[in-house]
Amino acid sequence: MKIVSIVGKKNTGKTSLTVKVIEELKKRGYNVASIKHSHHTMEMDKENTDTWKHKQAGSSVVVGIGSTTFFNVRKEMDLNRLLFLIKHMDTVDFVVIEGFKRYNYPKVATSPDVVDEYTIKEVDSFSIDNEGIKDLADIIEERSHDIVDTLFANNCGFNNGEAIASEIRCGNLSAEDLDNVSSYLSIDGNVVGLNRFVSDYLKQNVLGVINTLNLDEYNVEDISNIELIIPGEPLKQTPIDAKCTILVNNRNLEINMFANNIIANSIKGMINSIKTEPDVKKINVDITNIKGDDLENADIELKTNGHDVEINKFTQGILKETIFAVVNSLKIDEEIEELKIKVEE
Numbered sequence: 001m002k003i004v005s006i007v008g009k010k011n012t013g014k015t016s017l018t019v020k021v022i023e024e025l026k027k028r029g030y031n032v033a034s035i036k037h038s039h040h041t042m043e044m045d046k047e048n049t050d051t052w053k054h055k056q057a058g059s060s061v062v063v064g065i066g067s068t069t070f071f072n073v074r075k076e077m078d079l080n081r082l083l084f085l086i087k088h089m090d091t092v093d094f095v096v097i098e099g100f101k102r103y104n105y106p107k108v109a110t111s112p113d114v115v116d117e118y119t120i121k122e123v124d125s126f127s128i129d130n131e132g133i134k135d136l137a138d139i140i141e142e143r144s145h146d147i148v149d150t151l152f153a154n155n156c157g158f159n160n161g162e163a164i165a166s167e168i169r170c171g172n173l174s175a176e177d178l179d180n181v182s183s184y185l186s187i188d189g190n191v192v193g194l195n196r197f198v199s200d201y202l203k204q205n206v207l208g209v210i211n212t213l214n215l216d217e218y219n220v221e222d223i224s225n226i227e228l229i230i231p232g233e234p235l236k237q238t239p240i241d242a243k244c245t246i247l248v249n250n251r252n253l254e255i256n257m258f259a260n261n262i263i264a265n266s267i268k269g270m271i272n273s274i275k276t277e278p279d280v281k282k283i284n285v286d287i288t289n290i291k292g293d294d295l296e297n298a299d300i301e302l303k304t305n306g307h308d309v310e311i312n313k314f315t316q317g318i319l320k321e322t323i324f325a326v327v328n329s330l331k332i333d334e335e336i337e338e339l340k341i342k343v344e345e
Helices: 014-027 050-057 079-089 130-143 161-169 196-210 257-274 313-328
Strands: 002-007 032-036 061-065 069-073 094-098 107-109 119-122 185-187 190-192 243-248 282-288 299-304 339-344
Touching: 002 014, 002 130, 014 032, 014 094, 014 130, 032 079, 050 061, 079 094, 079 190, 119 130, 196 257, 196 313, 243 257, 257 282, 257 313, 257 339, 282 313, 299 313, 313 339
Parallel strands: 002 094, 002 107, 032 094, 107 119
Antiparallel strands: 061 069, 185 190, 243 339, 282 299, 282 339
């Protein structure tokens, strides 16, 4: 998803230019979403309509569904939150924003007094012709990008979203050169950046659990998009400091400290969910007799603090699928026949 904002002073043709840009991007075959920002109250339903009455009665979120669907939320939402929600609602190629000039996204300015370091082009929206719109769309294609905190390009020497975004706006880096991030995370409405390894790690873990479920009962045939919400009371962040050792086919797998910490915390979290004993300091998981990607007949043994732990078939399936997925996220080149993982605080 790429994002661009049309900004300018009042009566400088922002709306007309926004419409022209949307039309041109649609002609090029893109799926386009748009956001309109205003400093005034915006109402999506008229006075005395049923949805208007719902809101007057006190509903904080009013949803109207007919030939179209609209949401009316009783608060101003942060732009990044809106962009994150758009990702979940549809597969969008471009988001064209009218306004939000104080945000750090590529901007097309319709007046010189709003030009800043994020501006990729300044135009006169009243005189721009069809060729000018096409040229502008070319620039938007080349120099716009996704949500800033989701940008990673370690292979190109960048690991900071702001720095990457700047390079894209300047034409020194393309959005197509970035790491392929396969999952996105938001915590309490804040978008959390995930690099390729972490996003793939989370994806593989969730798929590992899902593979143990009977999805036919829920009319799920092909998995194309997964949405997960974990609500509840505020959770205390308590990462553990532990060493993780991984043996693949009886050979030690070298991992860096970053991967060590992620895997150790993940394995500890899974075992804690089983509630084996109050204070687990040492975990041993052995998965043997693995045949390709088929883990149903693979054997698994679990020990905590040196004691054998009996687990039922369903829990065995979850552990086998998720731990196998964890190791696969490390891009193992050989076929895995046996896995042994030890986590020790």
